[in-house]
Amino acid sequence: MAYSVKNSAVVKVAGLSVAMLLAGCSHDQHYKREVNGNEEYLDAPALSQLNVPQGMILPLESANYAVPQGRAQGAVGKQLDIRPPVQALSLLNGSRAQFQGSTGLLQIANTGTSLWGQTVAALQANKFAIAQQDDARQQLTTDWISWNRQDEDHQYRGRYQVAVVAQGYEQTLMVKPIALEQKGQAVTSNTEIQRYTAQLLNDISAQLNTAETDRRNAAAANRVGSVDVQSGADETGLPNLIVRAPFDVTWQRLPKALPLAGMTVSDSNRADGSLQLSYSNLSSSQWAALGAKDPDLAEGKYKLQVGDLDNRSSLQFIDPKGHILTQSQNDALVAVLQAALNK
Template sequence: MAYSVKNSAVVKVAGLSVAMLLAGCSHDQHYKREVNGNEEYLDAPALSQLNVPQGMILPLESGNYVVPQGRSQGAVGKQLDIRPPMQALSLLNGSRAQFQGTTGTLQIANTGSSLWGQTIAALRANNFAIAQQDDAGQQLTTDWISWNRPDEDHQYRGRYQVSVVTQGYEQTLMVKPLALEQKGQAVTSPSEIQRYTAQLLNVISAQINTVETNRQNAAAASRTGMIDVQSGADDTGLANLIIRAPFDVTWQRLPKALPLAGMTISDSNRADGSLQVSYSDLSSSQWAALGATDPQLVEGKYKLQVGDLGNRSSLQFIDPKGHILTQSQNDALVAVLQAALNK
């Protein structure tokens, strides 16, 4: 019994030590910004004058091999911030993002849409408070925006001037920093000011891009109407399904359609057009409600590969054993997917 009590105490102390260590580490984010390795190079001796023994004749000197003396005035070792500068991203079609000093700009074609209205909506969608707003001049000043980055020990907050300038066929969104603080102290480092100015510019453009993408997808879906599904084959002769709708529309409708066919999505990757699903057979009443018959698939995990064929899409099923479904299995899924996609 004495041993078990002692052992328990040791475990508790060890557990407490680990918890304290983790708690301490959770507040120290320097490791995300500093060089990984030792700093012995900082202790390297400085260059010294070559002492030539008396009577030795040296070859002629060449300036090509002279190492210039240099003095570093910036941070070194663990104090050096190795993070790359934040870049302003051109997320919108046909846009150009750049920096002029610490002011970020995003230039896009003037398509007639209100970039100013989209900017206001983007700020509100991200809960960024506006201190002053001039709709006539298309210029505003934000309230303090508190940033939350996992690579900072102490978070920053900033205030910005946001404006939209329209010139002919081009609109320019400008984000100018007014103040940046950390721990209540003003930050004057140009790289840090640019980092958080770029972050606001990217947040705005990302939100505008998301809204525009959703609008285009909804418009495409409404134009498509009923979707036809046919059985087919790829270039290698392997069976697949052909969906008479563009990739964007197909990808948008699948998350709602597949569960109606007993397929639950566990993972998806639009970049490579893949979906991971788990299939469970439906009851006879559920198949009847869908308006299709049981395709007699084996229950389990399937991979779906969606291909872009221009105005059509391909859909290929890979069963739990890694085999592509046969032609007859795809034929059985035609009515099922057509009913599910058009519900």
């Protein structure tokens, strides 16, 4: 008994030490910005003049291999911030993003839609407070925006001027920094100012892209109406299901349709068209309400791969054992998915 008590005390002390160590590491974020390795190179001796013994004849010198003399200015060693600058991203189709001095610019084709209204909505969706807004001039000033980056020991906050300028066939979204602070002190580093200006520009651009995708999906869904599902096969002959609707429509409907068939979506990745599912069989009354028969699938975790076939989409289910569903299993799912997708 005495041994077990002592052992427990040691475990508690060790656990407390680890917790304190992790707490200390979680506060100090320098390791995310520092070069990994020692700093012995900083102690390397400077180049010296070659002393040639009297009477020795050296080969002809070539300037091709001469090491230029100079002294670098700025931070070195662990003080050097190795993070690359944040780049302004062109997330919208046909857009161009760039910087002019410290101002971030996003140039978009003028399609007749109100970029100004969409920009204000994007700021509100990101919960960025607006201090002053002039709709007539299409410009506003944000309140202080508190940034939260996990690679900073002390967080930054900034204020910005946001404006939309229409020029011929283009609309330009402009984000200009007004002030940037860290620990209550003004920040003058051009690198940090551009980093957080680009952060705001990219946040707005990402929200604009999301809104545009939602509008496109809704329009496509309204055009298609009801969809048909058929049993088929891919180019290698493996069984799959074919949905007579474009990928955007199919992807939009699946999260609402699959739970009606007993399939709960736990994760999804539009980029590679995959969904992680958990299947639980429905009751007889639930199948009757859906208007389909029990497909007799094994309960468990499934993966659904959605393919883009232009005006159609493919669905390929992978069962809990990692096997693609057979032709007969897909045949049983045709009526189930057609009923669920059209609910």
